Each structure stands twice: as C-alpha cells, then as structure tokens.
Amino acid sequence: MLEVVIFLLIIAAIFCVVMAIKTGPKEGYLDERWAKEKQKLDEMLSSDINFNPTKVVCNDNDELLTYYLGADDEQEKVLCFSGLTGFFFNYSNIVSAEILVDGKVTQTKKSPSLGGAIVGGVVAGGIGAVVGGTNMGTATSAESVSTIKVHILLRDSSVNSFDIICYDEFGALKTTELLYKKTYGNAQAAFDVLRLIIDKKSKIQNAELNTNKSNIEELKELAELKQQGLITEEEFATMKAKIINK
Numbered sequence: 001m002l003e004v005v006i007f008l009l010i011i012a013a014i015f016c017v018v019m020a021i022k023t024g025p026k027e028g029y030l031d032e033r034w035a036k037e038k039q040k041l042d043e044m045l046s047s048d049i050n051f052n053p054t055k056v057v058c059n060d061n062d063e064l065l066t067y068y069l070g071a072d073d074e075q076e077k078v079l080c081f082s083g084l085t086g087f088f089f090n091y092s093n094i095v096s097a098e099i100l101v102d103g104k105v106t107q108t109k110k111s112p113s114l115g116g117a118i119v120g121g122v123v124a125g126g127i128g129a130v131v132g133g134t135n136m137g138t139a140t141s142a143e144s145v146s147t148i149k150v151h152i153l154l155r156d157s158s159v160n161s162f163d164i165i166c167y168d169e170f171g172a173l174k175t176t177e178l179l180y181k182k183t184y185g186n187a188q189a190a191f192d193v194l195r196l197i198i199d200k201k202s203k204i205q206n207a208e209l210n211t212n213k214s215n216i217e218e219l220k221e222l223a224e225l226k227q228q229g230l231i232t233e234e235e236f237a238t239m240k241a242k243i244i245n246k
Helices: 002-023 027-047 178-227 233-245
Strands: 055-059 067-072 077-082 085-090 094-101 104-110 148-154 161-167
Touching (some): 055 178, 067 161, 067 178, 104 178, 161 178
Antiparallel strands (some): 055 067, 094 104, 094 148, 148 161
C-alpha cells in the first residue's frame, strides 16, 4: 500500500512540474515584468532628447515587451533594448548581426558587406516604420527550439556584444506552431534593420575607397606629366591641390 502511495505522489509531482513548464509563470508575474520593462524603456527613450528613430521594430508578445530596436538614420545611432537591459550605440560600431536558434546561426551579416520577413507581432507604434525582409526561409531543421535571438557583435563600445531575445520562455517551442513563425519573424525583422544599417555603411565605405583610388590614379598621372616636362611646377602644384581638395 505504501508503495502505491509513493508511486502516486511521484506521478503527481511529475505532472505538476510538466504543467508548470508548459504554462509558464503566472499572469501577475507577466504583468509585473512587462510594466518594469516598459518603464525602463521609457526612461532610456527620454534620456536622449535628440534620438528620433526612423526605423522601429519591437516584439509585444501578448503584451509582454521582449525587445525594442530603434534606429536613427540622422544621428546614425541605435537604441537596442532587451529584457531590462539596453544601451545606445553607433552604426559604425556594428561588426556583425546573426539570428541564432538554439545557439546555431541561421542568418548572418558582417560589416563591411562580404557577401524578409513574416513580421507577425512586429509593430512600429507611432514613432517609426516597420522594416521587413524578403522571405523568412527555413530557420532550423529541428522539430522544436528553446531560444531564438539576434546576436549583435560590436566594436569600440561599452559592451562587446548584445543579444535581442525573441523567444526564451518556459518549455520548447515546436517549429510547426504559429508562435514559432511569429517569434522567428520578429527576429528576422530586427535582423533586417541591422542588415540595412550594415549595407548602408558598407556602401559609404566602398564609395570612399573608390574615390581615394581615383585620386591616387590622378596624382600618378599628374606626376608623370610633370616628370615629362609637359606641365610646370606651378601647374603641378595647382592641379595637385584641386585633386586633394576634391
């Protein structure tokens, strides 16, 4: 009889653990967490009165603020917020961005460019435009996942890297579920903002590099003309100054 009671108690304990994992925290906990995150985000947004985001993506997963990413093209600055942690960083500080599913890279973008999205749950609010991609694609071959995040590698910043958490809840998430498509779509939307920023900086760097190469070629040709006696020293100096100033 005692063995039966112990067996039933073990079964009941296992059932309670499974249900706790499946249902997650209580509603009151979610409300409290959302309120704290929202307050922290509002404080950060108000801390920089010059920050005016032109691109905004955030995940309001059933009124639970999981992440916020705002990009200001005018200042070339980003506000990245996830959980209760967030900070500002410049476009030029982004080394790379990756979508990680259970720690495995599904998409990556590096700076400079070395060669979209189902945006379910991604909202712009009243302060910017939602940025999407071309198509979501297959994120992983696994049947279920536990974490989905965007990993940002930074340089010359107060931190070396930052993770935007798109899914890290209680229990594994099946890849056939609508919530998986929604959370991966959120990751894709955040990734797309970072991808566009990296592309923009890469184009500017490439343009500057091409301009420098063109100027060097012109200076070489000018030096040859001077060496051949086809232009005077004064003409050389004047034309050289124009090329450098250009």
